[in-house]
Amino acid sequence: MTADAISKAQPTSPDYDTENLEELKQGQVVDAFGNEDGAEVKYKTLAWWQCGMLMISESVSLGVLSLPAAVASLGIVPSMILIVGLGIIATYTGYVIAQFRLRYPHIQNLADAGEILLGRFGRELFGLGQILFSIFIMGSHILTFAVMMNTLTDHGTCSIVFSVIGMVICMVCSLPRTMKNITWISILSFLSIFAAVMVTMIGVGVQGHGQGPMVQLTVKTGLVPAFTAVTNIVFAYCAHIAFFGLISEMKEPREFPKALCMLQAFEIVLYCVAAMVIYHYVGADVASPALTSAGPILKKVAYGIAIPTIVGAGVVNGHIGLKYIYFRLFNKTGLMHRRDAMAVGSWIAIGVTCWIIALIIAESIPVFSDLLSLISSLFASWFSYGLGGVYWMHLNWGQMFSSPRKIALTILNAGIIVMGTTLCGLGLYVSGKAIHDDSGNAIWTCRNTA
Numbered sequence: 001m002t003a004d005a006i007s008k009a010q011p012t013s014p015d016y017d018t019e020n021l022e023e024l025k026q027g028q029v030v031d032a033f034g035n036e037d038g039a040e041v042k043y044k045t046l047a048w049w050q051c052g053m054l055m056i057s058e059s060v061s062l063g064v065l066s067l068p069a070a071v072a073s074l075g076i077v078p079s080m081i082l083i084v085g086l087g088i089i090a091t092y093t094g095y096v097i098a099q100f101r102l103r104y105p106h107i108q109n110l111a112d113a114g115e116i117l118l119g120r121f122g123r124e125l126f127g128l129g130q131i132l133f134s135i136f137i138m139g140s141h142i143l144t145f146a147v148m149m150n151t152l153t154d155h156g157t158c159s160i161v162f163s164v165i166g167m168v169i170c171m172v173c174s175l176p177r178t179m180k181n182i183t184w185i186s187i188l189s190f191l192s193i194f195a196a197v198m199v200t201m202i203g204v205g206v207q208g209h210g211q212g213p214m215v216q217l218t219v220k221t222g223l224v225p226a227f228t229a230v231t232n233i234v235f236a237y238c239a240h241i242a243f244f245g246l247i248s249e250m251k252e253p254r255e256f257p258k259a260l261c262m263l264q265a266f267e268i269v270l271y272c273v274a275a276m277v278i279y280h281y282v283g284a285d286v287a288s289p290a291l292t293s294a295g296p297i298l299k300k301v302a303y304g305i306a307i308p309t310i311v312g313a314g315v316v317n318g319h320i321g322l323k324y325i326y327f328r329l330f331n332k333t334g335l336m337h338r339r340d341a342m343a344v345g346s347w348i349a350i351g352v353t354c355w356i357i358a359l360i361i362a363e364s365i366p367v368f369s370d371l372l373s374l375i376s377s378l379f380a381s382w383f384s385y386g387l388g389g390v391y392w393m394h395l396n397w398g399q400m401f402s403s404p405r406k407i408a409l410t411i412l413n414a415g416i417i418v419m420g421t422t423l424c425g426l427g428l429y430v431s432g433k434a435i436h437d438d439s440g441n442a443i444w445t446c447r448n449t450a
Helices: 003-008 018-025 048-074 076-103 110-153 159-173 179-207 223-235 239-248 253-285 290-294 298-330 341-364 368-395 404-437
Strands: none
Touching (some): 048 076, 048 179, 048 223, 048 239, 048 368, 076 223, 076 239, 076 253, 076 368, 076 404, 110 159, 110 239, 110 290, 110 298, 110 341, 110 368, 159 298, 159 341, 179 253, 179 290, 179 298, 223 404, 239 253, 239 368, 290 298, 298 341
16 A cells, blocks of 8 residues: 555544554555564455355344344334345445445454544544443343253253353353454354254244234334334344454455345345244244244254354354454554464453453343344444444545535435434333333343243
8 A cells, every 4th residue: 555545545533543644654554464474373364255154143143033023013014124124224334334444454443443533532432332242242142042051951950050151152162363263153153043043934834823913014012112123123234343353354355345245135135034934923922032933842953053153153243342352452562463372361361351241241131132122222223324324424525515426325324324323312212111121030040031
């Protein structure tokens, strides 16, 4: 990258880290991990299809399990419009993220993007958001692991014990430091959730219609259940927080749109089919997670098949947050590219700390759909939607009304920012009320969570 090219890409914020900018101009830092020639640990190793598999396993895992219940809350027509519409918008914002990363190739995480937008304050704010989002996602996987074990063992022991076991397994699987070494976990995770959803769809089809009311095109419901369903659909498209990190570990970052299309095409089709089929056969009684609706025997089969995705997707999501902390602490020390005791020990210590915090969250918000709703409202509303519009505005500042096409895109991205703001504000209200209303589900308890 030439100094002229970098100069054209300079952000307008006066608080931007001028030291990093000078390094960019001198060609010393052209991307997040720099020159890896001779390094013991190399990060820029992902092919585009490996990146796509990582994103599928990260995004599709728990997201698809809440969608049939969302359809039951809203009805077929609103749900299909939201699933497809939010998927298309998520594809667009993912593409904008890729363009933003190409403009600023030193970005490795959300905090780097925040620094470009809002200076040092943005770096700390976005970095904290990335850490919290990753830990909340990790907590949702621990919660699902406990539900799974209660289902498989018919509540064989205290649910907290199952949560601790899940935490330890995920922690061990998080030990690899590079995304390439996590790829194989993601492939297994992808095959696992796909097979589990297929078993569930076949199971509910064989057992016939449930006892609740049959399918409805629209459903009259209150604000809290309706918007909780909306935020659960938003959660299904929450992969965007990982995009900067994944692009930074690709061999060819310009091939990221291929991985993005691979992700979005797969998940939009799977979400529509799985949500419709399961809701059609189960009706208004459909459970969340949806695997529980497959009947007493088949739900055990489905959960057994889903073990790799319950663990693997939690590992992939957790890796994003762990990598940010690791990168933030050691990116200028050379430690990241070594395999000595200090390098490995630091990575393990960060992982243990974050997974313990995730366990605390899982046991403090024990209702699956409520936890997903809170995560969507706080984080996915901005990371997957609102910030996409902000990135576009930043890239096109001063040119937003230069042509009819730019005017149309300006209106579109302004609308996306408004949508993200609404999802966050209203979502926080309904998720908070839902958690309050479900407070009868005791926290830190040994009861059966299945």
